[in-house]
Amino acid sequence: MASNAIHIAGRVANQIIHDRRTMALILIVPLVVMTLIGLSFPDESVLDYIAPAMLATLALFFSFLLTGISFLRERSQGTMERLMVAPVTRLDIVLGYLLGFFIFALIQTLIIVLFTIYALGINFYGELWQILLFQVVVITGAVTLGIFTSTFAHNEFQMVQFIPLIIVPQIFLCGVIWPVEQMPEYLQWLSVILPLTYAVEGLRDIMLYGFSLADVWVELAVLLGFAILTSILASLTLRKRV
Amino acid sequence: MTETAIDVNNISFSYGKLKVIDDMSVAISPGTSYGLLGPNGAGKTTLIRLMVGLLKPSSGSIRCLGKAASRELAHQIGYMPQLPALYNELSVRQNIDFFARIYGMKHKKERSQRVDEVIRLVDLWQKRNAHVNQLSGGMKQRVSLACAIVHRPPLIFLDEPTVGLDPELRVHFWNYFEELIKSGSTLIISSHTFDDAAHCNKLAFMRLGKIVAEGSPRELKQATGKLDATLENAFLYFIRREDKADGK
Known part of the structure; x- marks a missing residue:
């Protein structure tokens, strides 16, 4: 089983490497976005507060979109049908995609984190490796969410429609722009079930207050649980959506 | 049988x-x-x-x-769907090699020989390193057939x-x-x-x-x-x- 997941991961990575324009966009777009954010918050303390939330949001957004569209393409061009006939399990496919995209999502995150810290000059107190490791967990959930969501879209247009449905509400409800505590109580309850809430809280605790990964274990556990849940759901819905 | x-x-x-x-x-x-x-x-x-x-x-x-x-x-089934169903960003060889791998052809030398063999069978040797999106419809059909039969x-x-x-x-x-x-x-x-x-x-x-x-x-x-x-x-x-x- 594991070997087929690795073959799929290798093929996914190979496809992205051969698509030079996509590769360039993966590397450049996050830098453009973070530069705009940096320029639009001239007050250093506000930028320090917003930056960790934006790192989590961009990791979620880019990984979700990249995986979702690619996975959808696998179905629309008929290769998923071929894979389903082959001796490949649904878990192989989900794990293969997770591993394949993970490498690029990780490179993207590394660029965003380093750019935010060193080019935008935000103040942070946590360990860099702990920030990156926390982001790894955020990416894992975003990739599996992208795979799961794509099983409900029949084309790229429909997939893009999931952004205002799944990503945008999280930006407003998960403490990215204003604290969750300032929202009406019923919206606070809603924020409890959204993964970005834990990604933002955890990353802020590490970057702003110098917490360690052990201190944010609750957020890590919730994000890992979310990744496992979406992986299982993606595996279950895969065959029905070929 | x-x-x-x-x-x-x-x-x-x-x-x-x-x-x-x-x-x-x-x-x-x-x-x-x-x-x-x-x-x-x-x-x-x-x-x-x-x-x-x-x-x-x-x-x-x-x-x-x-x-x-x-x-x-x-493992005993070869399937060629109606659509060519190939990875456009990859070459002819990479596509066929991927399907050989997932059908369990683990031995590298043996797999490589078989991939070359089916590329020749479908008469695409000259195009083996071309990306699929550069091929004509008929050539894509041939790659698709090669992917379906590579594991015999x-x-x-x-x-x-x-x-x-x-x-x-x-x-x-x-x-x-x-x-x-x-x-x-x-x-x-x-x-x-x-x-x-x-x-x-x-x-x-x-x-x-x-x-x-x-x-x-x-x-x-x-x-x-x-x-x-x-x-x-x-x-x-x-x-x-x-x-x-x-x-x-």
């Missing part, structure tokens, strides 16, 4: 309320080519998708090589394999299919052209989810009672006979 390569017993299948396969039974002998011939919407692709395990029948059963659909059986499966399902091919390439494909049959493979081929049908050992004329007639091309032509009957004549003969029986 089992007596029948494929046993389809009284299967039905619907997409929502639309019945696509209606109480169908088929028995296909090993080492033969079996053609599913019929117009668009006859249920050919759905029947193939049921036989390869992509769909589950709402009733009835299907056994391939004596087994129900399973991962073990998947005994049971090969080809859904409209000659669509979009020029006559020369069509002959080339059929020569190769005949070689596969000689080597003991069983081929199930869907088509809506009578050219393809004439090459098959046995044919099933399909319409509206049913098999209206089954037999060798010769038997089907003879059934019309005309000495000079073509397969096209035979198809129309059975359709009209079916309509008459239904009171249409």
